[in-house]
Amino acid sequence: MDLHLNAAKPSAEERAAIDAALEKREAPGHHAPSHVERAPAASSNGLPLRSKRHLLLPVLHAIEQRMGWISPGALNYASLKLGVPPAEAHGVASFYEMFSLTPRPPVVAHVCDDIACMTRGAGALCAELERKLGPAGKPCVGGKAIWQRSSCLGLCERAPGALITAAGETPRERVIAPAKAEGISSTLTEAASGKLLEQIDSIDAKVSVPQAGQPQLRLLRGVGQVDPASLDDYRRLGGYEALRRALQWGPERVIREVMDSKLLGRGGAAFPAGKKWEAVHLQRNSNRPHYVICNADESEPGTFKDRILMEGHPFAVLEGMTIAAFAAGANKGYIYIRGEYPLATERLGHAIRTARAQNLLGESILGSGFSLDVEIRRGAGAYICGEETALFNSIEGYRGEPRNKPPFPTQSGLFHQPTVVNNVETLVNVPEVILSGGAAYARVGTANSSGYRLFCVSGHVVCPGVYEVSLGPTIRNVIEMAGGVGGTGRLQAVLLGGAAGSFVSPKELDTALTFEGTRAIGATLGSGVVMLFDDSVDLKQILLRIAAFFRSETCGQCVPCRVGTIRQEELLERLVQRKPLGSNEQETALLKEMAQAMRDASICGLGQTASGAILSAMDRWSLFS
Amino acid sequence: MSEQAQAPSPLTPIPPAPAPEIPPGVARRQFEIIIDGNRVAVAEGATILEAAKKLRIETPTLCFLETLTPVNVCRVCVVELEGSRALVPACSRKVEAGMVIHTDSERVRLSRRVVLEFLASSVEVRTAPQLQEYMKRYAARREKFGPRAATVAQPEKIDNELYVRDYSKCILCYKCVEACGVDAQNTFAISVAGRGFHAHIATEFEIPLTDSACVYCGNCIGVCPTGALMGKTEYDMRKAGTWDESRQTHTETICPYCGVGCELTVDAQAGQIVKVSSPLDHSVTQGNLCIKGRFGWQFTQPKT
Amino acid sequence: MILLWGSNARETHPIFFHHVLKGIRNGGKLFVIDPRRTSSAQWADTWLGPDVGGDISLANAMAREIIHSGLANEKFIQHATSGFDAYRAGVEKYTLERAERETGVPAEVIRQTAHAYARAERAQICWTLGITEHHNAVDNVLALINLGLLTGHVGRYGSGLNPLRGQNNVQGGGDMGAIPDRLPGFQHVENAELRAKFERAYGARLDPKRGWHLSAMFEAMKRGELTALYVLGENPIDSEADRHRAVKLMSGLEFLVVQDLFYTKTAELAHVILPGSAGWCETEGTVTSSERRVQRVRAAVPLPEGARDDMEIIYELARRFGRDWGKPDAETIWNELRSLSPMHAGMSYKRLEELGGIQWPCYDESHPGEMYLHSRLWREPLVGPRAPFSVVEFEPPVDELSDEYPIRLTTGRHLDSYNTGEQSRRFPSPLRREATLDLSPEDGKRYHVSEGEPVRVSSRRGSVLAPVRFDPGLRPGLAFLCVHFHEQVSTNDLTIDAVDPKSGTSEFKATAIRIEKCAEH
Structure with a gap:
């Protein structure tokens, strides 16, 4: 051109x-x-x-x-x-939060002030940083560094979290969690003086996976027990047995087993994985090439399970993905990982290189004739890119704006070709399905929520972390697994499913955490977030932060979401400041009307769910009447 | 060899032959769907909007234009499709056999009204007659979000002699980006930049058009539904209070600047050309022109 | 597939190029043949940059390659053409290697282009002045026609040979008989029967012999045979090649009438100036586009004071010559034309308006017009005469490169400007930039000149001063000047009046120049 x-x-x-x-x-x-x-x-x-x-x-x-x-x-x-x-x-x-189009100091601290971190002192942390370093967004440390507030960084089990990035000839990234003002400030000073940051921190399994080492674990087996960089360790756990078996079975049998397993997507939409694979597989002669994508753009506030899997079990992600690609007939895969996950990126990169060297990726994997290469694509700070069609645009080099569906990704996905998109946790379940067989896997859990799944427990809880469950536990069970309510010990509310999910009250703790159980009370499992708030929390502030989250993360493409999210935040601010237009009831009615238009007329899930959690809280606690 | 075998002589006219055929398009399946209780059959690949049009159901649209790829972002065309959780955009949703659609249900009316209210509360709509008409139709009230509702108000951008960009009036319908891009001009001088409420149309780093890739075809002006993009002549006349559409004549003629045969619509007021555009349905231009066609008419004006 | 040959349509026919771009997006291939890597060429799958004037060598080599690879459409050749054997023999010496030597385009690229063209399901060749502003313009065009006949890419939907016209009524002018040997509707003036038809209708005797084309007129002025000239809407002083010669000859005319919108350089020499009208917005009538589409133009604004409708001027003149034609309006005149030109017969004003224009031929009022020509060549049996191949030979440009004049200068348009600039300079285009001598950056180095520096540009006929601009789309040894700003840089002081004997077009596209650093700078 x-x-x-x-x-x-x-x-x-x-x-x-x-x-x-x-x-x-x-x-x-x-x-x-x-x-x-x-x-x-x-x-x-x-x-x-x-x-x-x-x-x-x-x-x-x-x-x-x-x-x-x-x-x-x-x-x-x-x-x-x-x-x-x-x-x-x-x-x-200009679409991505992590890129600056104006001169910016090379060292940046992204300090999370999102809802999980709010329960763990993010407010005080930011206040102290302001005293120590000056206001957010202004250069500090002699103009060589800057700190800024950030949406959820996925470090909720060690809240409050911060991510430090240092640009330069040898760029470095480092996560600090839990973060203290002193630690952030000294790291900034260190990085600003040109010292290389210790590249990235390493996962402390005992903190992030309190169940670590327990024998019944499947998805989390080995996390914290073995070296995530070692393919031999992974093999000792039975790794790559599933791939071997799948290659013997052939794609049709693999798809049948996954269908039989009733494995549902773990990213939030709960779509049957086998159906996606089959839809792509069926186009094997008519519409090539096919793609498989691992959606690792985990950005739902309160969600960090995929990070733990990628950091602790990277080969399992790859193995699941390779099986998916084999079934769907894809020879090219992408792992789209959120930009705020440096360690996970590093571990997956290493796993890919190792697998390639061992012929577990690349040409004719294990002599099967099936070839696959996998490439990592880092996101750059955009929640919306976790939406699968926005993710396609992002990989293709366009703005991460969702596409209208239909056509669905299995027909027209990445580069407008048939594409399977699976979430990290879904893919880690795949080897389990293959090894136990679809029917046996389906018997784990409840009839409509089969298999193993992870919950991200955070907020006011004694032992925050990722928990693996196989039967349909109640909310109460999960809280108990995590050592009970933390903070004041008096539970005020639980947020299920993240910012796009809904609040439930202590009266609803006996709800089963299954697709059907949550649906019955008008809530959702979403990405497995279980976030607790004790009675010291001002829920109105939490709602305001959720509204701010959607306002800042909407891509801006469609009118209901672009304008609706800012009008929603304005409205909540008026209510919080007790300056309603007319009465509180009129404001609530207006919010409901806006919410309906956003739910009905937005292009994608972001706008459609942007009012869900807020309305669920207002309904349950009459916050503003 | 027969007579016909001889080379033609310029002196002898070539005899007429039957008119050449144009190959027929691929035959499309017909689908029957139900809109507002009425059955209508449309060809596979048609949109709900086209089907509704067949039934003379008028669907409001802002970001849609026949000549551009639907981006379905304004959402003012949404309709209720039975079996679908959310409403669907009529402008881009293709019909499928057996669809049952409602274009004027409570849900549809509410979404359309709120979308219009969202737009009108954040954007200056003074020069957007279509949007104003829709607002009347759906009884949309822009004031309901209070006096402090955020807007996109900003100063006009006047960096050249041919046209003015006033993004206070921009509803982000993407039409200008499409016309500048793959749907017509393929110059790509502008794009949507930023995100969320601050998403906006921009050159790279907001540089003036005169430093950008812009070739001043003005095809962006041709598709702008709100007057955010406007020829400088119209802008100046509006400012001076002399722009008067009731006194304007519209004449179809052909551009003089090359042999392509672009049809022009010449708007004149008081014997002077004030604006040149091209009809969307003209097979040659599809509404598009180049800098000479759209702006090169000043040589006909008496010197002032 | 589209083969754009000697055309920068992206800038000279922007809306046509929109359609090309749509084709590209739909999977079509674009090949551009142009000495300059223009903005059009930058969209091409393949760009071929031959030396100026190498077109016949290139076309003949493509033909030879097509024949040798068995890709010629033998069935079509057999059915509808004549002269193939001579043509085949004629192109035999144009090997790919020879064409590479003569044009600079790698043999392999020529081969690929030939194969792509021959194998394409549908292919058209579109050209502009890069083909026709040469001393052998007609041969150039014939070379392209040969390719169309050889492959059968004529007379079929989506295929064909398309000259892109530079003004809104170049085609219409020809259609209406503004060609030395034709009456309206391309009816030959030397065909007595046809001529008689016109004589009956006009009530006047017509000269039975063909007239002069523009270049021949200048020759006739030189010989003293042409002493009076009536110029309508043309500015030859600025637009003719070898300006010095044009000024000299036109200044020597006994009587010069100029009818124009502007007080042009030509008007300055006139004995009588008739202020005319802007046809497209001040008068009623029709024009004919590149695709033979007759379209209505209409008056949108009144004539400026003192100016008159061009038609009115003509019949006022007739009245002064003693013939009262009355004051027929545009439609009446058009209907007379329809009665005389069979290919326009079906085009009533009513139909033109209803259909938004009609493509000729349109023989009667039920005829839809023809979207493409020459479909007769595919009829069984063939309708009308066979289409002839023509043997044409490569001839380099007349103005030879030498040690003294080592750079090849070619000329053309800018996107926002038009011909001699009389119309286009009157609007404030932000794109407007003055005339520059565009050089390759390599030549800039070689001649030690920098961007913006004024240099003296000299040809065998004259010299001008022009600032330098570097254009990476130019190959070393090639320079470019636009034709729009004669006040600033009189490009035609340099160009050669070497004329194609058949069409009368001058070789604007190939001048030998040298550049010198400016002492006075």
């Missing part, structure tokens, strides 16, 4: 960072999909330049990590190298 660049020029560092990122991505195993929008190629003497738009996000990451921000010159150079118009590249870069 006739690309028109503005006059800004890249610096030598920016140029080198972009070139290096592209070189890495153009290595074997990273071939551009040949059918990518046949973007009219800039051509020179008959040699067309393939569209490289799908490399935009990795290139933007490379610039941000090298420079700490994305300058006009760097963006121009990236546009030129990828054949993407600069206005569109800017539209993409």
Whole structure:
């Protein structure tokens, strides 16, 4: 195409960072999909330049990590190298929270002030940081660092959490959780003085997985017990037996077993995994290539189970994904992982390299003739990219805006090809299904909620962490597993399913945590969040934070969600400040009307659920009457 | 060899032959669906909007245009589809056999009204007649969110002599981006940037159009439904209070600047051209023009 | 597949190019042949950048390759063409290697292009002045027609040969008989029967011999045979190649009438100036587009004071010459034309308005017009005469490169400007940039000139000053000047009046120049 660049020029560092990122991505195993929008190629003497738009996000990451921000010159150079118009590249870069388009100090502390962290002192932490370092969003530590508030970082079991990123020649990222002002401040000072941060912290299984070591665990087996970087350790636990068996069975049998297992997606939508695989598999002769995607963009406030799995059990994620790809006939897979998960990214990267070296990925896996390569794509701070169609756009190098469905991903997904998208936890269940057989797996749990599942217990609870259950426990059971109510010890409310879920009251604790049990009380299991609030918590502030979360995370594409989320936040603010328009009842009626329009008319789940938790709380506790 | 075998002589006219055929399109299956209790048959691939149109049901649309790929973002066209949890956008949802649709149910009316209220409470709608008409139809009240409701108010952008961008009036319908992009011009000077309520139309780093890839075809103006994008002549006349559509004539003619045959609609007021556009349904232009066609008419004006 | 040959349609026919882009998005292939890697070429699957004037060598080599690879459409050739054997023999010497030597385009790319064109289900060749502004313009066009006949890419839906016209009524002018040997509807003036039809209708005797085309007129001025000239809406002083010669010859005319909207350079020489009208917005009538579509133009605004409708000027002149034609309106005149030109017969104003234009031929009022021409060639049995192949040979441009004039200059348009700029300079285009001598960055280095620096550009005929601009789309040895800003840079001081004897077009596209750093700078 006739690309028109503005006059800004890249610096030598920016140029080198972009070139290096592209070189890495153009290595074997990273071939551009040949059918990518046949973007009219800039051509020179008959040699067309393939569209490289799908490399935009990795290139933007490379610039941000090298420079700490994305300058006009760097963006121009990236546009030129990828054949993407600069206005569109800017539209993409400005979509993500982790990218800065104005000069920013190289060291950034992202401090979570979301609801789980609120119960564990995030407010006080931020206040102290303000005293120590100055206001959020303003340069500190001699202008070399900055701290800013962040939505949920998925560190809820060790709340409050913080993520430090340091750009430079050797970019580093480090998680601090639980975080104290002193620790954040000294880390910033250290990083700002040019010292390399200890690359990333490591998982303390005893904290994050209180059940660690218990024999009945399936999904969490080995977490904290074995070296997550060791393929041998994983094999000792029976790892890759399932893949071997699946390759022998063939795709049809694998799909049948997964159908029989009644395995439902663990990302929140609870769609039968086998159905997705079958739908893609059936197009094996008509519509190729196929893709498989592991959705690891876990961003629902209060959710951290996928991170624990990826950090503690990375080969299991890969094995499940390989089986899914085999069943669906996909030869290319992507793991789309949220940008705030440096350790999980590192562990998965290592697992991929190891698996490739052992022929568990790559050409003709284990001599079966089936080939698969898997590539990691890091998100960059956008909750919406966990929505599967937004995720496709993000990988393809477009803004992470959801697409209208239908067509569904199994028909037209990544690069508009048939695509299976499964959540991390779903994929980790897959080897279990294969090893025990579909029918046996279906007998675990309840009739409509089969198998093993994880709950993310956080907030005012004695032992926050990820818990694996196999029968349909009640909310009370899960709280008991986690040592009971923490804080004041007097439970006020439980949030199920995260910000997109709903609140339940202490009277409802005997509800079974199954799809059918929660549905009966108008709640949802969602991504397995069980967040407790004691009676010291001002629920109105929690609701305001949830409203702020949706306002800041809406992609802005469709009107009901773009405007509805800000009007909802404004309305709650008026109620909290006791300055309603008319009466509180009128405000509540207005909120319900807005909520209905958002639920009915929004493109995707974000807008459709943005009022759910808020209304559930207002209904249960008459907060504003 | 027969006579016909000889090479043609320029002196002899070539005899007429039967008119050439245009290959027929692929035959499409017909689907029957029910809209508001009425049966209607439409071809596979048609949208609910097209089906409704066949029944003379008028569906409001803002981000939809026949010549652009539906983005279905304004959501003012939503209808109730039996069996679907949420409402569905009529502009892009393809019909399937047996669909039962309601276009004027309570739910539909509520969503349409609230969407219009959301827009009108955040955007200046003075020069958006269509939107104002819909607001009347659905009894939408922009004031209901109070005087402090956030808006997208901002200063106008005037960085060239041909057109003005006033994003206080922008409802983010994506039409300009589509017209600048793959649906017509393929120049990609603008994109949606930012996120959420602050998502907006922008050049890279908000640079002035004059530094951007813009080629001033004005096809963005041609599709803007709210007057956020406006020719400088119209903008200046509105500002001076001399813009008067009731005194304007609209004449269809052909652009003089090349041999493609673009049809122009020339709007004139008091004997002077004030605006040039092209009809959407013209097979050559589909509403699009280039800089010369849309703006190159000033040579005909008496010098002032 | 679209083969865009010698055209920068992205900038010169932007709305046509929208349709090309749609085709590309739908999976079509675009090949662009142009010495410059233009903005159009940047959209191409393949760009071929031959040296200026290498078109026939390229086309003939493609033909040879197609024939040798067994890709010629023999059935079509047999059925509907003549002269194939001579053509085959004629192109035999144009090997890929020879074409590479003569054009600079790698043999392999020529081969691929030939195969893509021949194998395409549907393919069209579109061209503009890059083909026709040469001393052998007609041969260039014939070379392209040969390719169409060879592959059967003519007379079928989606295929064909399309010259893209530069003004809204170039086609219409020809249709109406503004060609030296034709009467309206392409009826030959030397066909006595046809001529008689017109003479009966006009009530006047018509000259039975063909007239002069523009270049021949200049030749005739030189010989002293043409002494009076009536110029309507043309600015030859600025638009003719070799401006010095044009000024000299036109200044020597005994009588020059100029009818125009503007006081042009040509008008400055006129003995009488007739202020005319802007046809597209001040008068009623029709124009004909590149795709033969007759479309209505209408008056949107009144004529400026003192100006008159061009038709009115003409019949006022007739009245002064002693013939009263009355004051027929545009539709009446059109209907007379319809009665004389069979291919326009079915195009009533009513139908033109209802259908938004009709593509000729349209023989009667039930005829839909024809979306594409020459479908007769596919009829069984063939309707009308066979389509002839023509043997054409490569000839380099007349203005030869030499040590003294080592750079090839070519000319063309900018997106926001038009011809001599009389119309387009009057609106405030943000894209407007002055005329520059565009050079490859390599040549900039070679001649030690920097961007923005004014240089002296000289040809064998004249010299101008122009600032330098670097264009990476130009290959070393190639320079470009636009034709719009004669006040600033008089491009036609440089160009050569080498004329194609058949069409009368000058070789604007190929001038030999040298550049020198400016002492005065």
